[in-house]
Amino acid sequence: MxxxxxxxxxxxxxxxxxxxxxxxxxxxxxxxxxxxxxYINKEGEGRWRTLPKRAGLLRCGKSCRLxxxxxLRPSVKRGQIAPDEEDLILRLHRLLGNRWSLIAGRIPGxxxxxxxxxxxxxxxxxxxxxxxxxxxxxxLNPQQLSPSPPTLKPSPSxxxxxxxxxxxxxxxxxxxxxANKQNDYYDGSNEDHQGMIMNNDHYQQQQDHxxxxxxxFLNSLINEDDDALVSNLGLSxxxxxxxxxxxx
DNA sequence: AATCTATCCAACCGCCCGACA
DNA sequence: TTGTCGGGCGGTTGGATAGAT
Numbered sequence: 001m002x003x004x005x006x007x008x009x010x011x012x013x014x015x016x017x018x019x020x021x022x023x024x025x026x027x028x029x030x031x032x033x034x035x036x037x038x039y040i041n042k043e044g045e046g047r048w049r050t051l052p053k054r055a056g057l058l059r060c061g062k063s064c065r066l067x068x069x070x071x072l073r074p075s076v077k078r079g080q081i082a083p084d085e086e087d088l089i090l091r092l093h094r095l096l097g098n099r100w101s102l103i104a105g106r107i108p109g110x111x112x113x114x115x116x117x118x119x120x121x122x123x124x125x126x127x128x129x130x131x132x133x134x135x136x137x138x139x140l141n142p143q144q145l146s147p148s149p150p151t152l153k154p155s156p157s158x159x160x161x162x163x164x165x166x167x168x169x170x171x172x173x174x175x176x177x178x179a180n181k182q183n184d185y186y187d188g189s190n191e192d193h194q195g196m197i198m199n200n201d202h203y204q205q206q207q208d209h210x211x212x213x214x215x216x217f218l219n220s221l222i223n224e225d226d227d228a229l230v231s232n233l234g235l236s237x238x239x240x241x242x243x244x245x246x247x248x
Numbered sequence: 249a250a251t252c253t254a255t256c257c258a259a260c261c262g263c264c265c266g267a268c269a
Numbered sequence: 270t271t272g273t274c275g276g277g278c279g280g281t282t283g284g285a286t287a288g289a290t
Contacts, residue, residue, distance in 0.1 A: 117257050
């Protein structure tokens with residue numbers, strides 16, 4: 001879990017949305033789904049906190065947003081995770097750690113919640129059974145040589161250190177590294193980056209540049225071993241735009 | 249058939265962050 | 270500078286279901 005911060009000690013602010021008084025919880029009914037879908041199709045997404053009232057729902061805004069994002073949104077893909085998708089999740093997780101929304105942003109039609117669940121119920125166990133630490137993607141037993149499991153198939157990018165489970169991840173753009181401070185994927189092994197101090201004047205330029213670099217990097221990661229993956233995942237169109245490029 | 253156990257995943261929770269007044 | 274709001278994130282929970290005994 002996240003380390004406590006000073007702000008955490010101030011106390012939890014309770015917003016109207018979070019108030020549980022008189023609000024329904026638990027599984028959504030088809031009627032509620034229809035109300036929410038109809039409203040969003042008509043009025044669009046946003047202003048989640050006041051949306052339930054406007055849509056005639058006795059739900060909190062967060063619940064509505066979650067239901068829409070993870071289930072009702074037309075672009076959400078249902079059904080089993082394909083082997084190609086699984087392979088992509090593994091590779092992205094090796095790079096990004098538990099940044100589920102970033103990973104989901106790279107897998108069209110899949111939500112962060114779905115990927116997170118799939119990871120926790122399938123992939124982490126799979127890696128453990130292969131003797132790989134699901135958090136670090138390194139062998140659980142350092143003495144043990146990684147038997148190059150099928151899901152971590154060495155790709156042409158094996159030329160990069162990233163594809164070698166025994167090696168630390170390749171340096172990532174600084175802001176990505178910093179973003180990972182919140183979880184412990186980079187558990188102190190990136191002290192060089194964490195200790196980096198950047199001149200403010202240069203920071204924005206550098207960050208813009210790094211967004212491009214990182215985006216290209218992820219794209220190359222995904223495109224590296226077979227075009228089929230790209231086409232199977234339907235990534236050929238609009239694939240160049242990244243979670244960083246798109247307004248949230 | 250009944251009970252127990254394991255697994256899955258939708259939903260919730262608490263928190264953080266950026267924008268804005 | 271400070272407080273509030275809206276949106277989003279990752280971690281966790283708990284009900285439903287499947288499989289085992």
